[in-house]
Amino acid sequence: MTTHTATQTEPAKAGPAFDGRALRDAFGSFATGVTIVTTTGPGGVDIGLTANSFSSVSLDPPMVLWSLARTSLNMDAFRNSGHFAVHILSADQEALSGRFASKGIDRFEGLALDRGPDGIPMLKECMARFACKLAYQYEGGDHVIFVGEIVDFSHSARKPLVFHGGRYGMLLPKQPVTSVDEFSNLTPDDLLYQVSNAYFQTRQTVIEKLESRQWTAEEYAVLSIIGREDGLCVPEIVARSEKVRGQGISSAIVQQLIERGLLHEVDSSDRPVAIRLTPEGRLAVLELIAIRKSSEADVQGNLDPSEVQLLKHLLARLAA
Ligand SMILES: Cc1cc2nc3c(=O)[nH]c(=O)nc-3n(C[C@H](O)[C@H](O)[C@H](O)COP(=O)(O)O)c2cc1C
Known part of the structure; x- marks a missing residue:
């Protein structure tokens, strides 16, 4: 394991400096699911982006969080909208994830939508989705953390899309060894x-x-x-x-x-x-x-x- 030690550099408020690439790689070693977060912008326009910063927060009250880069073109829309929706993607939705991370295209083109609170766009096809009322916003360095209280949710039994080390993957559940082959010296572990x-x-x-x-x-x-x-x-x-x-x-x-x-x-x-x-x-x-x-x-x-x-x-x- 390579150790990266922080060095204090100016400006004083910027905090310890790390090799950005190494830090990104270290964050990327945490396997996550992939979500699309949506809301409505000025004039009722549909907005959405791919995000893997999603996390469940609380069961009672039911809450989730995710974070948005300050460079996002949609920062104002998410800060000012009262609601957002989080859609957890299934293993076959890699293309949709790519679409909602791409610039300069209509990300919603041709997609079947439901409408949530305040008319926010809710994708019909996904593994789970949460309609949330924006509860808190926190400063999070170069990101803003949005915490939402769940007002509605649904989910289905599918396999999740996974993101790890900058690549998409699929989940492979570990199989417990249950029996031994009675006719040979091979075991199901072989x-x-x-x-x-x-x-x-x-x-x-x-x-x-x-x-x-x-x-x-x-x-x-x-x-x-x-x-x-x-x-x-x-x-x-x-x-x-x-x-x-x-x-x-x-x-x-x-x-x-x-x-x-x-x-x-x-x-x-x-x-x-x-x-x-x-x-x-x-x-x-x-x-x-x-x-x-x-x-x-x-x-x-x-x-x-x-x-x-x-x-x-x-x-x-x-x-x-
Ligand atoms: C798998 C994956 C996860 C991502 N997670 C986040 C995230 O949590 N927060 C974020 O701000 N951007 C995230 N991005 C990048 C945004 O989806 C991408 O920058 C998008 O173009 C931002 O769109 P916007 O500027 O229209 O908001 C992720 C991209 C991918 C492919």
């Missing part, structure tokens, strides 16, 4: 156990769905390889299935699909015999794509979209 177990379970979902429609995993492998690249020869199909898809197949499967009229052989003098889809084979590939898509929905199960995104990201990094 990454290998989790990855192979997840692979087995998710693959099983697809295989059951295929079998219910009279397809086998081997046929699925062959047709999806050819569906992607028509005109491969049999050894190429077998190699791709094993190497890329982890599905061992025998060349007899290709022959069976030819006999069923789904594939046909194209002879050319200078190349090995190429295997192509027949029109019936193309229809079969479409059916298999539909099965894969519906399995994808099953496999995602109870995960919410932000967890699915995170899982895909982590698995891709693991495989890289």
Whole structure:
């Protein structure tokens, strides 16, 4: 850990001087949620900005606070308005956060709004929102701290957008170790156990769905390889299935699909015999794509979209 010692410099009232970058980084090590704070400005204009300085303050009376940089173009509006609203963003609202931190655009364009006290704009889509009556304002150095008394609030069960170290993130709840695998010496704490177990379970979902429609995993492998690249020869199909898809197949499967009229052989003098889809084979590939898509929905199960995104990201990094 690097230690930063304050040095007293003039002007005397300015307080101890730190390396600004280091102080910003130290503040940024505190993970926060992300909010959009809104109010109404002169002439009833809608105003709002992204803020992560939000904090709950008191349950009784119910109070929250946030702080606004003195450089904000909207300082006067927030100081003079009797109400403000705080919206806590969910993991899929990163773009909205970016929008409300950008200058020179209409931040509210196209957004569905409710109206709160004094007509303040309230975003419809968010994880939680608080309509507040401005109770106190405090000087806070280069920021002004606004404390509001909550007059109305709502919330929904979503995953929060997180901000840490100057970057957006998502929350990954820690999982307690609950059980031990009874058939091996791997435990749920082992990454290998989790990855192979997840692979087995998710693959099983697809295989059951295929079998219910009279397809086998081997046929699925062959047709999806050819569906992607028509005109491969049999050894190429077998190699791709094993190497890329982890599905061992025998060349007899290709022959069976030819006999069923789904594939046909194209002879050319200078190349090995190429295997192509027949029109019936193309229809079969479409059916298999539909099965894969519906399995994808099953496999995602109870995960919410932000967890699915995170899982895909982590698995891709693991495989890289
Ligand atoms: C994640 C995030 C958190 C922010 N938190 C604050 C904050 O708490 N207070 C603040 O004044 N600005 C904060 N900002 C910066 C403002 O959103 C940004 O400067 C905005 O353009 C200010 O708009 P205004 O000048 O129209 O008020 C934050 C920006 C981001 C991206």
